[in-house]
Amino acid sequence: MLAMVGWGLLAGAAILLAPKVVVEVDVSASPSPAVWAERAKALAEEWYPKLAELLRQPGWKPPAKVTLRFEPMEGVAGTAGDVIHISEAWVRDHPDDWGMVIHELVHVVQAYRNPVPGWITEGIADGIRYAKFEPQRDSALHDPDKSPYTDGYWSAGAFLTFVERWYDRSLFTRLNEAARRGRCTPEFWRRATGKSLEALWDEYKNWYRQTSEEKGRQPRLSDLPEQRGKGAGGE
Incomplete structure (x- = not known):
């Protein structure tokens, strides 16, 4: 299991009712991490509903689609809207860093529009x-x-x-x-x-x-x- 340890039954019924997310993978700029990207996609599909439930708000819905875009870039990763930009070099050198994907998925769910510290x-x-x-x-x-x-x-x-x-x-x-x-x-x-x-x-x-x-x-x-x-x- 990619999500090695969860936090128990996170309001299980609510998760079952949470809208499913469409996760797309884009390796057009960096094809080498294709296998890793597919595992990251599976992880995102599993954890996005859990994150959406944890960060729920009445009358609010998280983005229904997430794109994991792998590319040659400095740093580790960054999120803009519903697109997560991931460094090809970082994935190559840190193949076990699945937590990075979770961190960036949280940013997709947050989707803050007001200024936040x-x-x-x-x-x-x-x-x-x-x-x-x-x-x-x-x-x-x-x-x-x-x-x-x-x-x-x-x-x-x-x-x-x-x-x-x-x-x-x-x-x-x-x-x-x-x-x-x-x-x-x-x-x-x-x-x-x-x-x-x-x-x-x-x-x-x-x-x-x-x-x-x-x-x-x-x-x-x-x-x-x-x-x-x-x-x-x-x-």
Whole structure:
């Protein structure tokens, strides 16, 4: 299975009702990764409905078609609308990087039209990638004193996962909807957790330092605490 580890039965009935996505592969500019591209297509077909359900919003539908376009380009990948541009060289040198596909698929689903802080956009994508698609990697968490959440990507993703697990199990869904509506305001965090964003960040930094001292190593994903049902937004 390409999607090696999911996050359980993600509202199974809702996924069955989710619209199927049409995934197209374009290797016209770089034919060499054709086999990898077909596996990426299968992965996208499996995970796109799950991502659409996780980032759902009443009255909103995600793009119904996604194109995976492989080409000679610098960097790793980038998404523009419903087209994911993927570096041929990156795929060649990192053939096991399926998480990259998930990260970019999240951007397709996000489809934000209102201005959204970059750290939220990338933090949601990497949080889903590392904590929900490939938790078996047990990724190390970046030192928050050196890499703040405003750096985005996994620095923000790990922080969001911390808040999700401790305060609000629907955080990714609610934050994504707030982003789509242009409502990523200080009030969002107070409603979701009962605390300000700054207070949550201080709490995360303190947890990281304490855990690092107790374990004598860099904290990892599996070290993040869980407390279901606590906080303003918990279950």
